[in-house]
Amino acid sequence: MLDEQDKNVIRELQKGLPLVSRPFELIAGRLQMSETELIERVRSFERSGMIRRFGAAVRHHDLGYTANAMVVWDVPDGAVDEVGQSMAAFKEVTHCYQRPRHPGWPYNLFTVVHGRTRDECVQISEKISKKTNIANYRLLFSTAELKKSSMRYFE
């Protein structure tokens, strides 16, 4: 379980790293801990997996990856593990999750496919379909972004 100080560290870290020579010293000062203690705490968060990555989150649009599609697949239940791993191995696939089916919603494997154009996403999906033998799938392109924000924890 996270103690109050852990939560304080998370609250400060999610504001982003200050652009100064000694960013951890600056944050540590606000938390009344030492720079070394803070860095150690961040390392332990990383070891335990609470911090997935410490670095820059980049807007893909600005890197020329203007198209992305959520591609949903209807995979036989017994094959989900194998197919999921196989799809995850494609470099164009950035996310791959198993999710439940619902009445009117037969798709149980979700991937996000990135390409430079819409056509490229279609081609990548065809390639994945052939490789994994999953024929029942759909591309759901986004037509509008209604919200995109970073989560603020413990606020």
Added chain:
Amino acid sequence: MNLDDVDKKLLKLIQADLPLAPEPFREIAESLGIEEAEVIGRVFNMLEAGVIRRLGAIFDSRKIGYTGTLCALKVAVDRIDEVSAIVNSFPGVTHNYLREHTFNMWFTILAESKTKLDEILDTIRQSTGVEEIISLPAEKVFKIRVSFELD
């Protein structure tokens, strides 16, 4: 913003991992053979331009005790603005997109507990009047990669 070669190399480095060290920008500068002040300046510009959305810790919401799900809704076209205003008003809703399907609105939501999450979804059902909302929590994660290859 046009990225030059140094920007691209810098992005590649700081996307993968920023050193957990007292002077992270100095370490990056050394591996690129430029000054620390230049690294900080370039990062500042890319943040300002929105190329970098955020710099620092990217948390695994589950590991810090949050529960999340992906929801899909069928919303009548003339009600999209109204419904999205309600959905987006919850701070735990981090992404919301319109997509080409009869389930046309897709949002992700995080909450401190499953109970809290279900409460919010009930509130959304009641205040929007949209009955067809399916919740599709991840049962297994095969890949989540946030870093990108730059050519």
